[in-house]
Each structure stands twice: as structure tokens, then as C-alpha cells.
């Protein structure tokens with residue numbers, strides 16, 4: 001049996017009991033409460049499996065109750081990673097639903113929930129669905145706890161700008177380059193590739209300039225824009241390396257050392 005807390009055994013009960021127990025097969029839970037006797041090992045095992053299933057259902061129900069929302073995501077998707085970093089920064093309780101969009105039936109099922117079919121989305125316990133990574137993080141931030149968007153409107157504007165800037169011109173450009181590069185050489189749109197590479201260069205130039213004098217993307221406090229940057233830079237590194245931008249490269253390393261970011265990368269198997 002794979003779970004060592006549970007064991008159906010005839011031998012155990014007869015060997016160690018002070019008084020002989022009625023003959024048959026038993027199983028015990030992790031408190032060593034014995035259940036049985038069953039006539040056959042097979043029946044004891046069935047009863048044990050039913051018990052485990054009930055336990056799983058109860059633990060799922062408890063998790064659902066504790067969770068403020070359910071997250072639909074994939075650990076390797078950059079927009080999902082951005083939201084996960086924010087969730088870990090805020091220590092929010094949630095229930096995970098991993099969606100593999102490459103699987104036809106999973107994709108079809110997910111589109112029934114969110115017709116646009118884009119990850120991540122969250123579903124609140126009282127029903128509403130919130131798509132779009134930045135909107136999700138804005139919502140989570142509005143619930144309180146450690147703030148990822150400053151209450152100072154000037155700082156908040158810079159944070160929101162960098163978030164949009166990195167999403168649109170870095171993450172989306174890298175995704176577009178990757179999909180263009182999957183085409184045969186003859187089918188690739190050179191002009192488009194050039195525009196995309198130009199945009200990425202402009203993002204790197206701007207970030208390099210900004211990060212010369214500040215620790216995080218929009219100042220001295222970790223923010224929504226850093227969640228975005230951590231996911232975007234990890235996604236971009238191979239397609240558009242940034243090692244020659246010293247401040248940006250040092251910033252990427254700082255991000256990688258952040259526990260929330262390290263945890264997300266670990267879960268993605270990076």
C-alpha cells in the first residue's frame with residue numbers, strides 16, 4: 001500500500017494484541033484506530049480506500065471553505081506566475097486548479113468558464129469571475145494586507161504603467177517572437193520580428209535607466225510591477241537575453257532571490 005499510515009493486516013492484530021481479536025482483516029487510520037474485521041484483505045482494502053476518498057473530500061471541502069477564491073492557472077504560464085507571485089506576497093488563501101490548455105477537453109471545459117480561454121482567472125467564492133492578471137492583482141490588493149499598489153497616486157501610476165509596459169511590450173513580444181519562430185524560415189514575417197525585437201530593446205533600455213537608482217520597478221517598495229517583471233524576465237531570458245544590461249541583470253537576480261518568486265519558479269520546475 002502506498003500510504004504507510006494505512007495498513008490492512010491480519011498478522012499485525014493477532015501478533016501484537018493482548019487479547020486475541022476476532023479473526024479477519026483490519027485496517028487502521030493515522031491515529032491507529034483499527035477497523036474490522038473484514039473477511040478478506042480485498043474487503044479491508046476497499047473499506048480503507050472508501051475512507052481515504054472521504055478524507056480527501058473532507059479536506060477539499062475544508063480547503064474550499066478557507067479559500068477566498070479559486071485560481072485557474074498553469075505553473076509555467078508567465079501571466080499565471082505573475083498572479084501567483086502576488087498571491088504569495090500577500091499570503092492569500094486560495095484553491096488551485098491547474099489547467100492544461102494544450103489538452104483539447106481541458107481547454108474546451110475552461111472556455112465554458114471563461115470563453116476567452118486565457119489564463120489566469122480567479123473565481124470568487126460568491127460567484128464572480130475575474131480574468132486578466134493585473135485586474136486580479138488589483139482586486140486582491142483591494143482586500144487589504146501588504147499593499148502591492150501604493151496609496152500614493154503618483155507611485156501607483158508608475159506601478160501601473162510599468163505593469164502594462166512589461167506585459168504588452170516584453171511578455172507579449174516574446175510570446176509573438178516564439179510563435180513566429182515556430183514557422184518555417186520562408187513563412188516568418190521579418191518586419192514583424194524586427195518590430196518585436198525593437199520593442200524589447202526599448203523595454204530593456206528604459207528598465208536599465210530606471211533601475212540604476214532604485215531597488216524595485218517603481219521605487220523602493222516591491223509592487224505589482226515587480227510581480228510582472230519577475231514573470232516577464234524569466235520568460236524573456238532565453239529569447240531576448242539581458243545580461244548586457246547590468247542594472248537590469250542585477251534586478252533580475254534580486255527578483256530571483258525573493259521568496260515568492262523563488263517559490264513560483266520552483267513550482268514551475270525551473
Ligand SMILES: N[C@@H](CCC(=O)N[C@@H](CS)C(=O)NCC(=O)O)C(=O)O
Nearest residue numbers: 077078079117118119120132133134
Ligand atoms: N492579458 C492577459 C494575458 C493572458 C495570457 O495571454 N495568458 C496565456 C498564458 S500565459 C494564455 O492563456 N494563452 C492561451 C491562449 O492564448 O489561447 C492577462 O494579463 O492575464
